[in-house]
Amino acid sequence: MPGLVLVLRRAWVQRRLLTSVVALVAAAAALVGVCTLLLGPTSERGFQVAVERTEPSDLAVTAYVVEVAGGDVPAVRHDAERVVGDLLTGTDPTLQTTATSRLRLLADGDRQAYLSMTDGLPSRAVLLSGRWPAGSGAPYEAAVPASTARLLGLGLGDQVVLGREIGLGGLDEPVRVVLVGTFRPRAHAGWDRDLLAGAGYSPAYSNGLDAAPTYGPFVVAEQSFLESGSSVGGLRVTGTPDRARASDHSLQGVVDGLGDAADALASSAGDRARITRVASDLSATLDRLHAQRAGTRATVLVVLLLGAALAAAAALLAGWSVAAVREDERDLLVAMGLGRRQRVAAAAAEALLLSAVATVVAVPSAALVHARLTHLPDLAAGGLAQGPTPTRSLLAAVVATAVLLTATLVSTTLGTSADRGPATRRGLVARLGAGPLLLVVAGAAWWQLRSQVPSPSDTGDVALTSAPVLAVAALTVLGVRVVPVLLDRAAATAGRSRGLAWSLSTQQAARRPHSGTAMVLVAGAVAAAVLGLALRSTWVQSQSDQADLRVGTDLSLALAAPAGPVEAVQVEQATTGSAAASPVVHRPLALGRFVGDPDARPVLVAVDTHQAGALLRGRTGDDRDWSQVTAGLAPAPSVAGVGLADGGTARLRGDSPPGAALTVVLTAVVQDASDVLAAVPAAPLPLDGTAHEVRWLGPLGDGVGLVGLRLELDGYAGEDPPASPTEISVVIDLPGASAQDAGAAWRVKPLQQQSPVAGAQASLRTTASGSELAATFGLDLEYFSYTGADLLATAFPATASVPVVVSQALVDAVGARTGDELAAVVGDTELTLEVQGVVPAVPSAPGQAAVLADLDALDRALLDAGRLDPVVDSWWVAQPSSADVVGLRDLGLGEVTTRSEVVQQLTRGPLRVPVPAALLALVALAVALLLAGTWLVLGPERQRRTAEVVRLRALGLSRRDARRLLLAEHVAFFVPTFAVGVLVGVVATLLLGPHLVRSDLGTAPVPVPVVAWPWSAELVLVGTVVLATVTLAAVLGALHVRASDPSRMRGVR
Amino acid sequence: MNEPVPPMVEVRGLTRTYGAGSTAVTALRDVTFDIAPGELVAVVGRSGSGKTTLLNLLGGLDRPDSGTVRVDGTAVSTLDDSGLSALRRDTVAYVFQTFGLIPALTAAENVGLPLRMRRTPVAERERRVELLLDLVGLRDHARQRPDQLSGGQQQRVAIARALAGSPRLLLADEPTGQLDTETGLAVMSLLRAVVESEGVTAVVATHDQVLMALADRVLAISDGRVDG
Structure with a gap:
């Protein structure tokens, strides 16, 4: 057997x-x-x-408390910290609290600013000058973003009075601060939750009722903030888990507990806060x-x-x-x-x-x-x-x-x-x-x-x-x-x-x-x-x-705060080893015909299309390269503007009509070698027939060209202003300046939809000492007395529409075809976009409804519509050397992302x-x-x-x-x-x-x-x-x- | 007076021992004999008497320890591998007890194998195959594979294949060993007939009394020695 x-x-x-x-x-x-x-x-x-390598902000939980009276701030803060701490129990969290005051009026009453206090400011920002604020007692020591200091003309040691709080129930007592430092926000440091997203300035920040130029934050020490008695507009407690101790189970527990934490916060804050919320990107991160x-x-x-x-x-x-x-x-x-x-x-x-x-x-x-x-x-x-x-x-x-x-x-x-x-x-x-x-x-x-x-x-x-x-x-x-x-x-x-x-x-x-x-x-x-x-x-x-498509180029520098000529020079100096570099606009876009997912808003991408072939990455959908796809998007001819001489002092002269006393505020729009625009305001000057020296409130920069000039007229129109327009002439003498564009034709137009200005004309002529820019227009003084007058002179012709190439996703969403015009809003500026082509996707906007435009064309259109503040969001660099990458990171201007790193991550x-x-x-x-x-x-x-x-x-x-x-x-x-x-x-x-x-x-x-x-x-x-x-x-x-x-x-x- | 016809097979002092020392077995001892052309010789003896060893040495399948074998004048024992291959291809053919057919090939393809080895022209090959299958009575089974044929039919195919190359010497080792009596008789008769018709010399190792009777001469082997 x-x-x-x-x-x-x-x-x-x-x-x-x-x-x-x-x-x-x-x-x-x-x-x-x-x-x-x-x-x-x-x-x-x-x-x-993967958890350990995730950005801490992607794992963080934040408790928001909106509108808290100054006296309640310590107790509410404690409650919020307890809620967040309890939620993150087991992950050994780090808590960071930031409070932002309600908006306060600046001295002139037209502009507004706000205070802030935050834990760990040195980890959230780079100190550019002076020192971090400390101590207590008025005037309170404050640090501000460099852009805020520049636009307000503040230097270290200057004192600023932040007036009464805006809104019902606001405190009337002003707060006096003394500037002890300027800083630049760091990337991934929570500045996206700041009122101005770390930009330091917004030309028209709206609190829901009124829009006004807004500056800040004026960051003060915690004790100073509490002593000032300021009402808190927003209190934010952010808890970040210790990534080494966080497990899938513990993080999932945090996600599951978010709802209960929100309820606990609302319950504990009670009537002391208007709104409470507990939010986190952790759920999306875990997903x-x-x-x-x-x-x-x-x-x-x-x-x-x-x-x-x-x-x-x-x-x-x-x-x-x-x-x-x-x-x-x-x-x-x-x-x-x-x-x-x-x-x-x-x-x-x-x-x-x-x-x-x-x-x-x-x-x-x-x-x-x-x-x-x-x-x-x-x-x-x-x-x-x-x-x-x-x-x-x-x-x-x-x-x-x-x-x-x-x-x-x-x-x-x-x-x-x-x-x-x-x-x-x-x-x-x-x-x-x-x-x-x-x-x-x-x-x-x-x-x-x-x-x-x-x-x-x-x-x-x-x-x-x-x-x-x-x-x-x-x-x-x-x-x-x-x-x-x-x-x-x-x-x-x-x-x-x-x-x-x-x-x-x-x-x-x-x-x-x-x-x-x-x-x-x-x-x-x-x-x-x-x-x-x-x-x-x-x-x-x-x-x-x-x-390729996600980054859009070989290297992207996403600015943490708006860039000006200084940053442009820094970037230019840091990218000498690269094949090409261009400032880029990358921001949401409102399209009149877009009815897609509200969470997937269309995106506007604008680059210097003269360098598109070297800069842009991703498939074009056919045999053409990006330079061929974007050919025709850039305006012709290019405009360099009026070259301003270093140290040259501009002078303005003009006459007010008989019986009237007009003043003018100039804002120069200058363009640097990398086509970055900057608006530099000047102090008001009277139109009294005398030539006055123009005092610019910020540096114009070296080697820049004047491409635009805004003239804001105000003042007394006289006892009995005539019904018919009175001719006004304003002449700006620019010694040492040269018209860099042969035959450049300046034009001037009113910025208001209903304007007292009629028949405006501009001219540029060369003088013995330099150049002379003149604007002549008819002014309805009676109408003027109610509205003032706002004119813009530019060195380029009027822009009817911005030619763009659109993504297939946008075509699918709005049914646009080549030759169609799209009504769009960038920020608060309305533009007309003309579709010149369709690509599978716009670089840096994968799968999104997006438009690709030339930066110069967009700048001109925005400028033409009266948008003078800079719109550059990032820099794109082609084939950067390793030294370029290090150099750009060292600048600390924002987050540097390279295509090769993203490939590595993926x-x-x-x-x-x-x-x-x-x-x-x-x-x-x-x-x-x-x-x-x-x-x-x-x-x-x-x-x-x-x-x-x-x-x-x-x-x-x-x-x-x-x-x-x-x-x-x-x-x-x-x-x-x-x-x-x-x-x-x-x-x-x-x-x-x-x-x-x-x-x-x-x-x-x-x-x-x-x-x-x-x-x-x-x-x-x-x-x-x-x-x-x-x-x-x-x-x-x-x-x-x-x-x-x-x-x-x-x-x- | 006629010249004496040289023998087809000339064996002199052939000795073959397997193993060594105390386990050594001498299969053949100083064997000497001749076989004339066209002769059908039966080699008889008990199992283990040395019949197969003798056939292997005649066909160059084995080498003797001493002595010589000449086939058609060629000293077999001195040939190298290619010479032996040529000998088997052109002069000597085998018919084995186990038939030795290639299972994947049809009867006709098996018969045609020796002709393919000689690169015989296709038409001539096909004619010869047809003739031989006719000779062995299997014309109607030309397209059948070995596993579709009976034992007797397979042995007849093996005989046809052995004759395909027109050998001078046919060696058959117990060709009826796996066949019943009636089939064995038919195969033996066939062998006798083809030897005569093709004019080949045949050496057949057998126990079969019928074949002994059909043979021109019988070589009896006993303890490695040949009698007769």
Whole structure:
């Protein structure tokens, strides 16, 4: 009775064969184990590292309390800090409190400002001059943004009186402060919550009732703020978790507790505050991290499923090899009366033994391979390096895989030769139907993948995970059916030839036993390898494309505060190693016809389009580059304005009509070499017929050109102003100035919609001392007495509309076409945009409704509409040197983002880097299983091959010809199988590749991914596996021939 | 007076020992004999008497420890591998007890194998295959594979294949060993017939009394020595 003894003795006799089987099962189980570890400890580690690398502001929770009386501030602050602290319990949070006072009037009554106190000011701002405020007692020490000091003309030591608080119930007592320092806000330091977003100035900040020029904050020490008794407009307590201690569970707990915290804050603040709110970006941050983790897990699962499918095919093949070796023994035992149950029991015992041995090998192997994998440079840089980590889940996965595979393998050895009768109709239908059925399922998965809109999800995507394995399996099963047909054709053709090799090799290849499974394994492995390589390349390319579009250029400097000529010079000096640099406008845009998602407002991007070819990144949608796409957006001719001489003193003269006493306030709009505009106001001057020196309230800058001049007329219109317009002439003498544009035609126009000004004209002429700009206009003094007059003289012609290129998303949203005009509002300035072209997406605005304009054209249009304050939001730099990047960061003007860094984040972030690594692992796995498959096809058939070679040798075939014959046969079998595999890989990549890529947000990438074929890598891959297979076939063939001495003929069956 | 016809097979002092030391087994001891062209010789003896060893040495499948074998004037024992291959391809053919057919090939393709090795023109090959299958009575089974043929039919295909290359010497090792009596008789008759029709010399190792009766001469081997 065959029992354990028989199993063991047979195992000993067949130890070489069983060693191969155990190696195969152990390798497959180890693969599953590695994937289990990647899905478990590595995934968790990646999440933790991702949290640690997240901007603190993205994890912070902020409690807002609006409008608190001065006396209640300490108690309310305490309550808010307690609520935030309780919410973040367990994450060892850092709390930071900022309070902003209600707006107060400045001395002239037309402008307003506000006080602020904040914890950790040095960490939130860069001190530019003086020192940080301290102490208490009026005048209170204050620091202000540099832009505030510049626009208010303040120097260190100057005192400013902030008058009564605006609004009902405001305090009347003024606050006197003394300026002790100026600063520049740091990026990611919470300044986006400041009233003026850290800009230091707004020409028309509205508190909901009135809009007025607003300045601030005047940051004072906490004690000073409290002593001033100021009412708090907004109190903000921000709690930031300790990232090293924050876990997924604890952060999820914070998100879940946000609602309760808001209720607790409202309850504790009670009537002492008008509005309370607890807000955080943590939920979105967690969603993003979860989506990244899910995407990575999906890729690992794809690798796991493909590997498992190939391993199952290899196990089947190995099973048939074992069955062939044991056929005689089995038939004998059955003939001696061995029952099926006894055979099953023996097989089960053998399966358990083999799986136990495989498990012993696979568990440490998986742990070691996983550890080695996480120490690969990219993964180690992603913070994922781990030592060997044998976990319970690893053990369970390996045991399950080993038992399953050995059971599959051993079960194929149960049948006797008598069981293998002719194929039944049912079996034939099942075999023929399996391929089409798989194809239908794969088609459904592909359709689902193609039609679904990817969204962030922590639960994974079944279609994303199953589609690749279904597609590869279905296409392979169907594709390999062509191979025997081809071989039969080839054999039929070769049969009519004279020679032996071609004929016999194709015949043998066409009639190889169990060739279906072998072909599925070999072709499937080749397809998986081709798919893995192409998918990796497509994924990496897509991340690069996303980075291109996300940043828009090679380097982006997002300004924390509006830039002026000083910053422009600094940037210019810091980017000497770059190919191009341009100031950029990047801000929300209101479109009259836009009815899209309110959270996805259209975006305006304006750059110097003369440098678009060098600056802009991303696809244009056709063969044109960005310089061609943006050709025609820049106004022609370019205007440099009137060059102002260093130290030159402008003088103004003009006459008031009889009986009237008019004054004028000039605001010069100057343009520097980088086309950055700056508005510099001047002190009021009387129009009394005398030439007055113009006293500019800020520096004009060196080497700038005057491109605009605003004239605000005010004053006494006389007792009985005439009904008809009175001609007024204002002349500005600019000594040393030169008109840089030959033939430049200045023009002047009233800025008010209903204006007392009529017939305005401007002229520029060269004088002996420089240049003279004159504005002449008719003034309705009666009307003037009610409205004043506001005129703007510019060095360029009127701008009817701004030509733009729009994104496809905007076209989809508003139905715009080329040639259409769009009504838009930038800030509070209305503009007309003229659509000149459509691109898939505007650089730096991926997937958004966006317009791309020329910066000069936009500046002119805004200036023409009376918007004089600077609108530059950032600088874009093309091909910056590493020194440029460091230099720009050192300037501290704002956040510097480089395209290469974003590519790094997208491809090598802790939750992203396993994706390309897993796809590479798929390639390695497929190659390994391919070679295992080759071995299983060639190795175990030694007995059969030897017999055939012996017969042929006895007929007179030489050893050399026998080797050639075997090699030709293997080539005839493998080459078309490889070809099918390559074809399946290519088709699967084309069908699935673009749909398998996700953004770091778990959404569909923008731009749409396109398959990026790594041709050289694919060629190397295919060449390597062909070479390896041919070499293996040649070596095994030579061994078979060596073992095929004709003297053994007698014993050959 | 006619010149004496040189023997087709000339064996002198042939000795072959397997193994060494105490386990050494001498299969043939100083065997000497000649076989004339066109002769059908039956080699008889008990199992293990050295019949197969003798046939292997005659066909160059094995090398003697001492002595010489000449086939059609060629010293077989001195040939290298390519020479032996050429000998088997052009001069000597085998028929084995286990038939030795290639399973993947049809009967006609199996018969045509020696002709393919010689790169015989296709038309000539097909004509010869057809002729030989006709000779062995399997013309209607030309497209069947070995596993679709009976044992006797397979052996007849093997005989046809052995004759395909027009060998000078046909070596058959127990050709009826796996056949029933009736089929064995038919195969033996066929062998006798084709030897006569093709004019080949045949050496057949057998236990079959019928074949012994059909043979021109019987070489009896006992303990590695030849009698008769």
